[in-house]
Amino acid sequence: MAGGKERVLRRRIKSVQTTKKITKAMELIAASRIVKSQQRVLAARPYADQITEVIRNLAAAGAGGGAPLLAQRDEINTVATVVIGGDRGLCGGYNGNAIRMAERNMAAQRREGQTTALVTVGKKIESYFRFRKFDIEASFSGFLDEPSYEDARAIAEAVVPKFEDGTFDRVDIVYTQFLSAGTQKVVTRQFLPLDTSSLVEEASDGPAADYEFEPGPDAILENILPRYAEARLFSALLEGAASFFAAQQRAMKSATDNAEELIVKLSREMNRVRQDAITTEIMEIVSGAEALRAGKSDGMDLIPDNALSISDLLVDTVDYNR
């Protein structure tokens, strides 16, 4: 029945409107948190820059010959991958892209005959790989909206010792780089051994400042490299968080737009259905009146009146349809 269909449509419009309210709110929240997490990315930069600067100076002073975190292994048997994603969904392809990149990397490593190990960061990443029965070395989650340095340190503690004792020969990180609010890119970066070759090269070109070291350069380097590793993880976490909110904002914006479009479409359909119902009703009344008139040819006042009000109704509905 026509009235029933109209009611169904009305209900659907209501529900789409409610969804739209939610997605709109999430969009606005995400947008405000992009800014906040972007500021955290920037605030973390001086430390990372300075620590790099110190390592460069140490390298210029000839340190780093035997540092275990710098040593490239000749034979790589086990590669560990740290996948950084988010704790929550509703963020478009943010988690999916990181997962896909990690899976592709691991498949390639297995083809090379290497053993793979997996460290997941983020609830969504963990549940994906757990569901697929991957061996997960360690998993971290619950802090990805606002990662702290302590979180980065916890991850480093799960990975660095295993690299030092030779369980892992190389460690990669897969994370989403925050290039701008509009562009984020999933990248794979070698995490361990730390790649400081570019620093060292630069240092040998640059003016060798006469630094005093206390204790000696090698001892400082031994202390500073773990911090450097943590700082790199930390910046990956921060960039991931910023990317997460950017992705969420985009996803929620398109959901809101979609809802708007749907509401327009459904309203149009509902109006048409209602119009059809009215038209049918009018047709029924008119034909009923016609039949009455044909039966009682001698005029009754009632009929012209009725016809008049019907034509009014028709005019109204025609207007409405425009």
Next chain:
Amino acid sequence: MPMQVELVSPEKILWSGEAEMVITRTMGGGDIAFLPGHAPFVGALGIGAMTIRPTDGNDEHVAVHGGFVEVSNNTVTILSDVAEMQDHIDHDRAVRAKEAAEAELRKEHDREADAQLRRAEVRLEVHAR
């Protein structure tokens, strides 16, 4: 001639400004002071109290739990993954942490508790200044 001082933690710059002197504890255990025009220097820091004497204003006291210091071009940069400014130290919490660490140490000697005790002591020392 003042020098530029920056105290940087992984999350943000904690303190930045011009200063006349910086005193800090090195990993070896001795204190070292930097005055303007100090020779280029890179050092590892131990757990200890640090004092920054700004050009204007009162001395800033900071509890530094390890880190690094770099001096070059009349700029002192202190990198510390855990550093607490005097105003941010919670006295009661530090006392509790100290007691907990001491209790732990009475049971068995472990390096973690030892470091914890030293951190708590440094916090209290900085707070008392």
